[in-house]
Amino acid sequence: MAESGARLLVVDDNKVNRLLLARGLEMQGHRLALAENGRVALAMLRSEPFDLLILDIEMPEMDGFEVLEQLKTDRRLYDLPVIVTSSVEGLANIVRCIELGAEDYLSKPVNAVLLKARVSASLEKKRLRDQQKDLVRRFATSEVAQDLQQSGFSLGGRRITATVMFSDIRGFTTLVEQQSPEETIELLNAYYALMFDAISGQGGVVNQMIGDGLMAIFGAPLPLADHGAAAVRAALEMTEMIELLNAERVAAGKPPIAIGIGIATGEVVAGYTGTQARATYTCIGDTVNLAARLEAHTKVAQHAVLIDGPTRACLDGAVPIDALEAVQFKGKAQPVEVFALRVG
Amino acid sequence: MNQPAIDPTTYAELQATAGADFVLELVDAFLDETPGMMSALRSARATADAAGFRRAAHSIKSNANTFGAHTLAAMAREFELRGLDADPPPDDAAIDALQAELDRATAALTGLRDG
Numbered sequence: 065m066a067e068s069g070a071r072l073l074v075v076d077d078n079k080v081n082r083l084l085l086a087r088g089l090e091m092q093g094h095r096l097a098l099a100e101n102g103r104v105a106l107a108m109l110r111s112e113p114f115d116l117l118i119l120d121i122e123m124p125e126m127d128g129f130e131v132l133e134q135l136k137t138d139r140r141l142y143d144l145p146v147i148v149t150s151s152v153e154g155l156a157n158i159v160r161c162i163e164l165g166a167e168d169y170l171s172k173p174v175n176a177v178l179l180k181a182r183v184s185a186s187l188e189k190k191r192l193r194d195q196q197k198d199l200v201r202r203f204a205t206s207e208v209a210q211d212l213q214q215s216g217f218s219l220g221g222r223r224i225t226a227t228v229m230f231s232d233i234r235g236f237t238t239l240v241e242q243q244s245p246e247e248t249i250e251l252l253n254a255y256y257a258l259m260f261d262a263i264s265g266q267g268g269v270v271n272q273m274i275g276d277g278l279m280a281i282f283g284a285p286l287p288l289a290d291h292g293a294a295a296v297r298a299a300l301e302m303t304e305m306i307e308l309l310n311a312e313r314v315a316a317g318k319p320p321i322a323i324g325i326g327i328a329t330g331e332v333v334a335g336y337t338g339t340q341a342r343a344t345y346t347c348i349g350d351t352v353n354l355a356a357r358l359e360a361h362t363k364v365a366q367h368a369v370l371i372d373g374p375t376r377a378c379l380d381g382a383v384p385i386d387a388l389e390a391v392q393f394k395g396k397a398q399p400v401e402v403f404a405l406r407v408g
Numbered sequence: 409m410n411q412p413a414i415d416p417t418t419y420a421e422l423q424a425t426a427g428a429d430f431v432l433e434l435v436d437a438f439l440d441e442t443p444g445m446m447s448a449l450r451s452a453r454a455t456a457d458a459a460g461f462r463r464a465a466h467s468i469k470s471n472a473n474t475f476g477a478h479t480l481a482a483m484a485r486e487f488e489l490r491g492l493d494a495d496p497p498p499d500d501a502a503i504d505a506l507q508a509e510l511d512r513a514t515a516a517l518t519g520l521r522d523g
Binding site: 077078079080081083084087088091122124151152153172173176 | 473
């Protein structure tokens, strides 16, 4: 059974109803939790995950209508399926439930067979929705998925201040030539897993992977208060992760790897580019170019992590930094201040 | 009062779908809860609490329906629909009649439980 073992919350102020509904659903193999009014139910929904809510309307303290209204405005709960069971009088009340987002309405006393069918159908729909969400997440990062869910999809960008990071593996081409393709894929997978953890752990979003290089954004599509400092924390963590990976590689008789990271902060244009059928979330602008240039410059400067002035201004002095010579990058009118993180 | 206080068909169906042992538990819940609903109904009327009055009537109706107490359910539904500002407003006699029907349903359920 697809819905086997789903976790259901039954909300009813009436003990007889509560027991009877729970009994019927338990007999279908579901796990049940009970609440006696809307206020208690909302608290439970916000503290533990449920697959389906069976909701009464007429209740003291907080009635079913209010629960439906609250669910609609809660980002984590707005798509929780709700089946209303009630003996409330009047078609208008039933219509109101459906308009407030209830998936279904069953009048009391609830017919056990009908309840089973409606619960199964609701859970199946939820399963398909979850599957779809998973798919979007796998290809688009959860932040972009969330942004898409909230604002919908439209091509075009908006100007925001964010921090952009570029990172890649030093001497990757030589490395590829020295080892088998299987080993290269294995290395890339390990590398990406570690880098993703470090970046998303600090609230960043990896939005591009090209070969051994990646681009990450801090502060878009969802705002991040301390995007500059977060990117620097991620960079420090990334270099630590690489050290750990190298310890394993050396123990296995493989050569260690080194990464270079460039970080820049400033205005970017962020949004979806591509076509209506196929698009990607990305950032463009001077800040993005500068981060890429800084990353390339790590080879010349012999430092693993380079940041620009605005990113340095985001730090509170806890991270040791060396000011390097200003660099005249291609495409820049003025020399750019460059700072190196002291790592390792 | 020619209709049985508890409809035997509804009660048998309840036993068949939920299990006879479980229905005993449900009967106990009914016996525990309904006196409180009756007093809530009376005090809501005394304090002119229209929402409380409607809610108490609604709860009695809902419980009555579960066990097939059709007459009780119909009487409670009238209270729920007409509310406190009904014309004529619900008087002591009407409430007492509801109480009497609830007592009849309670006796019948107790009999079924203790079989």
